[in-house]
Amino acid sequence: MDMKTVESKWQQRWEKTKENCFNKKNADKKFYVLEMFSYPSGAKLHIGHWYNYGPTDSYARFKKMQGYEVFQPMGFDAFGLPAENYAIKTKIHPKDSTEKNIATMEQQLKAMGAMFDWSAEVKTCEEDYYKWTQWMFLKLFENGLAYRKEAPVNWCPSCNTVLANEQVVDGCCERCGTPVIKKDLTQWFFKITQYAEELLQGLDKIDWPEKTKLMQRNWIGKSTGCEIEFECESGDKFKVFTTRCDTVFGVSYVVLAPEHPLVKKLASEEQREAVEKYVAETAKTNEIERLSSAREKTGVFIGHYAINPVNGEKVPIYAADYVLYSYGTGAVMGVPAHDERDFMFAKKYGLPVKKVIENKNGETVLPFCEDGICVNSLQFDGRFGEDARTEITNYLTKLGKGQRKVNYRLRDWLVSRQRYWGAPIPVIHCPHCGIVPVPYKDLPVRLPYNVEFEPDGKSPLAKCDEFMHTKCPHCGGDALRDPDTLDTFVCSSWYYLRYPDAHNTKMPFDPEIVNKMLPVDKYVGGAEHACMHLLYARFFTKALRDMGYLNFDEPFQSLVHQGVILGPDGNRMSKSKGNIVSPDEYVSTYGADVFRMYLMFGFSYTEGGPWSDDGIKSVAKFLDRVERFVLKVKDYKSAKDSVAAGANEKDLNYARNYAIRQITRDLESFSFNTAVARLMEYVNALYKYDGFAEKDNAFLKECTRDLLLLLAPFAPHFTEELWEQWGGKYSVFDHKYPVCDESALEREESEYAVQVNSKIKTKIMLAKGLSNDEIQAIVLADESIRPLIEGKVIRKFIVVPGRLVNIIL
């Protein structure tokens, strides 16, 4: 079959007949299959795109054939740094390069033959999309979920922009690898922390990979403990957070983060110079160094003391950078006997180590950090672990010096970026009225084309006068626009809501439509988004729900991550390693169907693995084999030479229904490699039957027709063509996927493995429905078994129905 011709023939036909368009009339049978949309960075699809989209499309086609009205849209996550960095290098405007890349990628995606509904396409860099991204921002602002604050933020000195916590990897910028530094800047944040608890709880209700859920749980980082108030000699008070309030009697010092305001306020005359020096040095150290747990602890005594509320002890106050200002209260109590960090710190600065917990099961070696029995803790002596914590918390609460407290590691999401290629933040800064949101009717705030975007640490838009100068919507006076753009993750936090109503000009989406179409039934994409996109999208969904726009809690009911296809050398494909494999030549040699089917057959979908094209020919061979067979059987004359259904027909029918059952199961679980294997087995069975002298041609044709239906999702162009030649009605995808006839799988006999003392000795065919005693009688009488057991006592006779028997002597 000439795949080139066949592919374009059917792609055109599908487009002309709107075969892949979602039909809103059937919305009650909707099935929303979504692949993470592409970033148009390069002009070409790489193997990763194929691996994500090809097999998932087969799944979508399978669902369609099962009778669902499948909605499978595609679009482009088109704003972002790579286009801008590319522009800086080549002077090609990001808008131009992005649009060009999108045009090419659209062609390639269409050539792939996936059933994307292009009528719902979304491009985040277009006005009619980012207008609504800005709308989202305003809604969040209106609902108190977007706010501006000055804070130490992550700054990438190479990209010249701030980064979200999630975009800092090992203290470095996730894009360019440059070490991130801390800067105090006033930035926009989204209050994702308000949803920390629900984001955590919601994970229990969704069908996602456990690994991903665990990553989100860890990222949210809930910890339950106690806040304890310490009063200083000066009368100033501060709180510490601890999960181990059962150790509070062992406090020998307290530590404030260097950024803590009390550090400067309380520093004594003698210590002032040392403290200021230390604080300044901390500010200079970069994140990687500071956050390394291996690093030796440093700190400085600030020359002031605080009172331990449970025993009135006076303890010195230190400033030390192992305490993070951004977590908890930015202050901790130091209990050297029961915390490794505090222990190291105390040893270094000669602070007392006071044991207040003893090991229940043996010698107490300090630092002892597990739960134990309280000692030297007055009325709490003898209490253990959680009980001790509860009692001490209650005691502190009664004193008015503490309370139970839950903390999360999750931080608010920093969304402003000092870059050009993104959605402008729809806010106006008025010298009289302050921060004024752009009125909804004035959206979009257009991103101007002619901008000097060479990065110099200031927002490129700040240098564009025509953009910056505007009137205050409130007082009408001169005012300035916000020069920052939104993190591109904001754009991708709601795109799945836009698809079902992609052309709405009055709203981002019609809630009535979206509430019918969502949640996404199957979302497929890379695991690298676990704590970014997948978390942000959940936050957006919950926020929009609380504003009354949505009536569901989670955007993606079921999630699958495809594995990563590595270079042939086992490393991640990268230009620098020179191990990039392009799909193009394979596609032009073998065709799209063979290539995607090989991706399904040669790898375990969720595992991925190093690229190898060893088996690609085998898939081509398989399809040839199918083609030859189908065309041969097509011309068989039916009725006349029909014979009564005998054993061979029964076997073939078994093979057929076994294939149907297994392939259906395998597709449901994204186990594409075994599904293809079952198809191959079925074709082998068909060939075998065809080789018999006597055969029932009508039955064989029926079985062959089922083969085409089974194969269709895997090799869509190929099967559509054969289906037509077979005489099937267009389109093969409008026919029902075969359903397993369970009765065909019931057999009168099954083969049992016979073990003696757990070692397999022989195999026996046994009829169905025999009692254990009957089985025992037959097995013991078997010629190959009898000599092995003669004269011996059978201690046990185990029967696993339909599978094996084990004779224990």
Place this chain on the structure above:
RNA sequence: GCGGCUGUGGCGAAAUUGGCAGACGCGCCGGACUUAGAAUCCGGUGGGCAACCUUGCAGGUUCAAGUCCUGUCAGCCGCACCA
């Protein structure tokens, strides 16, 4: 350091969830058809002459372990001074 995942023939990989390890393929070997090759079709293929051995390694539970438990090694991923 903490958490998670993975480890199976020469290769890609399966294994009904504790029940015949290696499905389906690649590769290789043999045969058929061919003047010959390609293509195709049929058969064989974990190791060992054998008894037997075999799922990274060492133990354990069980009639039975790739699967469960304990320890250990290697690789990958995530978090990393979160109090």
